[in-house]
Structures are given as C-alpha cells and as structure tokens.
Amino acid sequence: MFDSAHIAEAVAWRHDLHRHPELGFQEERTSKLIAGLLQGWGWQVHTGLAETGVVARLGEGGPSIGLRADIDALPIEEATGLEYASTHPGKMHACGHDGHTAMLLLAARRIAAEGVKDGNVTLIFQPAEENDGGARVMVEEGLFSKFPCDTVFGIHNWPGLAPGRLVARDSEMMAAFAIFEIVIEGRGGHAAMPEQSDGVVAAAARMAAALQELPARRLSPLVPGVVSVTQIHTGSAFNVCPDRAVVSGTARWFQPEAGDEIEKRLSEVVQGVAAAHGCRARVDYQRRYPATINSAAEAALVRRLGEAMGLDTGETGPSMASEDFAFMLNEKPGAYIWLGAAREGDNPGLHSPHFNFNDDVLPTGSEFWVRLVRQALAA
Known part of the structure; x- marks a missing residue:
C-alpha cells in the first residue's frame, strides 16, 4: 500500500492541478509538472506528442503495458468555492482529469521505486480528451509505433458509482x-x-x-x-x-x-x-x-484484480457519453475502467460547475494501477 505522506503529496498535486486548469492542447504547465516529477523518479520522459502530451517509459523487452490519464480541463466557470478552486476564469477541472493525473503519478512513483524487471511500462498523459480528440492525434503521430504496447488501459472516476466499485464491461463502455x-x-x-x-x-x-x-x-x-x-x-x-x-x-x-x-x-x-x-x-x-469497446480478456483481468482488492466489480450498463480513449482501444487490446467516486451528500456529476474529484478514491486507483502492472508483466 501507499505511504500516507506520499498520498498527501499526491492530493497536493491534484489540488495544484485543479487551481491551474488548462484546455485541450494548451496544457503547458500541466505537462511540465508531470514531466518533472517523472524524470525525478527515473522514468524516460518524452514530450511533444500531440503538442502537450507526455509519454514516459520504464523497463525493456518482454511484455508491455500502457496506462493512460487525460490531463485537460473544460471551458466552465467554477462554482465550487473551494480553497483550491480554479484561478483561471472560465476554465475548470469539472471531469476529474486532475485526479486521474495525480492517481497515475502516485502509481508511477511506486512503480519506479519497486523497479520493472520483466517487460516495460508506458505512461500516457494525454491532452485534449474533451471534444478535441487528443487520443486520436497521439495515435496518428505514432504513439504505439514509437512506444509499443501489448495492451492499454484507462481509468475514469465515476461519481454515479459508490467508492469501492470498479467496472470494466466485456464490450461497450461508452458511445x-x-x-x-x-x-x-x-x-x-x-x-x-x-x-x-x-x-x-x-x-x-x-x-x-x-x-x-x-x-x-x-x-x-x-x-x-x-x-x-x-x-x-x-x-x-x-x-x-x-x-x-x-x-x-x-x-x-x-x-x-x-x-x-x-x-x-x-x-x-x-x-x-x-x-x-x-x-x-x-x-x-x-x-x-468511435464507441469505446473493451476487449473481453482485458476486462476480465481488471475485474479479477479489483476483486482481489476487495472491490465490487459487478456489471452495470454502458454510458451514452463518449470518450476518445476509443481511438487507443481501436489500436490495441485493453479496457476502459470506471472507478466509483461518489461523494456523501451533495454529489455533483461530471461537467458540473460544482464538481470536485473525490480525493478519497485516489489511493484506490493508484493501487489498482500498480497491481495491474505487476500482473501484466508477470504474464
């Protein structure tokens, strides 16, 4: 599990990202923060793919796995009143991409500390998920030819599901x-x-x-x-x-x-x-x-790992919302995952000006990432 000090630091990264939201293909500050942290932990960092994307790699040869987090914000005026609310008028992290980024960074720190002996891991910090198709641009610019992956996975916080829930359907996830x-x-x-x-x-x-x-x-x-x-x-x-x-x-x-x-x-x-x-x-x-369609084998792996963590992986219906991770799943087997992130009491939905990522689920998502890497590279 994660050291409490490391979790607190990841929450601080999340709050910092929340204060400084950046729209698609404009995530300059966000990318610099991500790249700097990863380089400090020993990852091989590559920048500039899809303008502001960051790709980091650790390990050589053997099986390979890609983990993706989206990093862009939305053109929404924040109305949360939080101490760490957006300082950029008309922009906010109303979809939890700040949490996805912090979650993958926390996992990256531990993966680097524990080392990658058999195979390699590729971290994909993707810009412009909201409407602009940053995943499509990364793929078109050679993401998987420059950084080969056998499989690719993405996690999205889901305020419509309670914490402790993890969903990966065998087929359709998003429209x-x-x-x-x-x-x-x-x-x-x-x-x-x-x-x-x-x-x-x-x-x-x-x-x-x-x-x-x-x-x-x-x-x-x-x-x-x-x-x-x-x-x-x-x-x-x-x-x-x-x-x-x-x-x-x-x-x-x-x-x-x-x-x-x-x-x-x-x-x-x-x-x-x-x-x-x-x-x-x-x-x-x-x-x-395109529609976001999971590979059945990879979705089953996600559920097995979730169950081993004590999470509820019972199936729910797909969403008619959309996700550009579909472009990556069109290229590689993998799975898109919903992590339950509902708040007690008032629980604004995604894209609400009152939305705020639930920091309590950050360690759960990071722990899942670490276990998924271990399992994939042990295959």
Missing part, C-alpha cells in the same frame, strides 16, 4: 458521438405580417422536436441511439421574423449501422422540414469519437 450544426435560411419580415416571410423559427422548432424523436422511430428499440438538440440561435427583436436560425446538437450510438442510420435520417428530416416551411437548410455533420 460513439457526432456533432451537427444546421443552418436554416429564408425570407425575414415583420412579425405582424408573417405571411410575407418564411417560417425560419417554426422550422427550427419543428426540427428540434423531430430530430430528438428520430432514434425512437428509425432504430429498433433494442439498438441504443440518441439525438440531442442543445442549441437554437435565432432572432434579434420581438417584432421581426428572422431570416436565419442555427440548430446544433449531438448524436450518440454504439453499433456502426445505427450511426449510419442516424446520419442519413437526420439529413432527410432537416431537408423535409425546411422545405415544408419554405426555407433552405444545410447540415454540417461531423463524427468525432
């Missing part, structure tokens, strides 16, 4: 996702004479309702899929029918066929509704992350 922006255009005019203008606002409203119903009407009830309209921007005055509206949102799915169907039908709905209101519409639809 694929796309973003869309629909621009609707038509004649504008006076609100008192709507017959002299096109129904831009009405078209936007009908699209919002129809698109969110699309999965229920076009996918089997047994096939998960969701479309969420999250923004409608239009109008400038009470008495003006606008000539332009923008509707934006996201789509989520697991099966590739479901993703294809959602994209096809979304475009059909948009064009049909626009035409019915005498408007024109264009759709910008971008697929961002």
Whole structure:
C-alpha cells in the first residue's frame, strides 16, 4: 500500500492541478509538472506528442503495458468555492482529469521505486480528451509505433458509482458521438405580417422536436441511439421574423449501422422540414469519437484484480457519453475502467460547475494501477 505522506503529496498535486486548469492542447504547465516529477523518479520522459502530451517509459523487452490519464480541463466557470478552486476564469477541472493525473503519478512513483524487471511500462498523459480528440492525434503521430504496447488501459472516476466499485464491461463502455450544426435560411419580415416571410423559427422548432424523436422511430428499440438538440440561435427583436436560425446538437450510438442510420435520417428530416416551411437548410455533420469497446480478456483481468482488492466489480450498463480513449482501444487490446467516486451528500456529476474529484478514491486507483502492472508483466 501507499505511504500516507506520499498520498498527501499526491492530493497536493491534484489540488495544484485543479487551481491551474488548462484546455485541450494548451496544457503547458500541466505537462511540465508531470514531466518533472517523472524524470525525478527515473522514468524516460518524452514530450511533444500531440503538442502537450507526455509519454514516459520504464523497463525493456518482454511484455508491455500502457496506462493512460487525460490531463485537460473544460471551458466552465467554477462554482465550487473551494480553497483550491480554479484561478483561471472560465476554465475548470469539472471531469476529474486532475485526479486521474495525480492517481497515475502516485502509481508511477511506486512503480519506479519497486523497479520493472520483466517487460516495460508506458505512461500516457494525454491532452485534449474533451471534444478535441487528443487520443486520436497521439495515435496518428505514432504513439504505439514509437512506444509499443501489448495492451492499454484507462481509468475514469465515476461519481454515479459508490467508492469501492470498479467496472470494466466485456464490450461497450461508452458511445460513439457526432456533432451537427444546421443552418436554416429564408425570407425575414415583420412579425405582424408573417405571411410575407418564411417560417425560419417554426422550422427550427419543428426540427428540434423531430430530430430528438428520430432514434425512437428509425432504430429498433433494442439498438441504443440518441439525438440531442442543445442549441437554437435565432432572432434579434420581438417584432421581426428572422431570416436565419442555427440548430446544433449531438448524436450518440454504439453499433456502426445505427450511426449510419442516424446520419442519413437526420439529413432527410432537416431537408423535409425546411422545405415544408419554405426555407433552405444545410447540415454540417461531423463524427468525432468511435464507441469505446473493451476487449473481453482485458476486462476480465481488471475485474479479477479489483476483486482481489476487495472491490465490487459487478456489471452495470454502458454510458451514452463518449470518450476518445476509443481511438487507443481501436489500436490495441485493453479496457476502459470506471472507478466509483461518489461523494456523501451533495454529489455533483461530471461537467458540473460544482464538481470536485473525490480525493478519497485516489489511493484506490493508484493501487489498482500498480497491481495491474505487476500482473501484466508477470504474464
């Protein structure tokens, strides 16, 4: 287990990272802190992959394992009131990446102290998980060709699960996702004479309702899929029918066929509704992350190790949220893991301006990392 002084120091790293959040591909201070600590413990440190990524390696030959932590923050104004709250207006660690980083650093310190005799370990501190696909960039820039790994694993704190829970499903963990922006255009005019203008606002409203119903009407009830309209921007005055509206949102799915169907039908709905209101519409639809799918053997290993630690590894359903660790799992066998991190009493969810990583679970995650490395390199 971990020395209490080392745990306290890891909590201090976490709080320091929380005070200084940095957005995707801008994690300069964060990367320097990580690299400096790892070098001090004897890791071979490499920087610059995906701009601000840090990759560290220990050991030679034999089996190899990759451990990933995401390091970026979110563009959210913090509302926690914590003593160590964000000092950067409009930015905060609202997803616990500060905790993931501290957790892997604490494990790295112990792994280095105990040594790696058979095989090698690669630590992947990945930038830009939130929307920008830092994992994709790292893979495209040669992550696994420069730092070969047999398997790769990632942990995410999960406030929807109690501490003491560890979940790694044999298959789907997180959904694929796309973003869309629909621009609707038509004649504008006076609100008192709507017959002299096109129904831009009405078209936007009908699209919002129809698109969110699309999965229920076009996918089997047994096939998960969701479309969420999250923004409608239009109008400038009470008495003006606008000539332009923008509707934006996201789509989520697991099966590739479901993703294809959602994209096809979304475009059909948009064009049909626009035409019915005498408007024109264009759709910008971008697929961002594939589904996060675990390898069954690696997920089973995670559960065995969790059970040996006394953790509850009972299965729960997948999440329709998304995760760019999927790009790494598309390249290598591995598993994405949820670590229960709920707080007693008020327990804000991920991406809330009130969210704060639960420091009590930091040693649990670090201990799991150490045991996973031992098991993987003993194979």
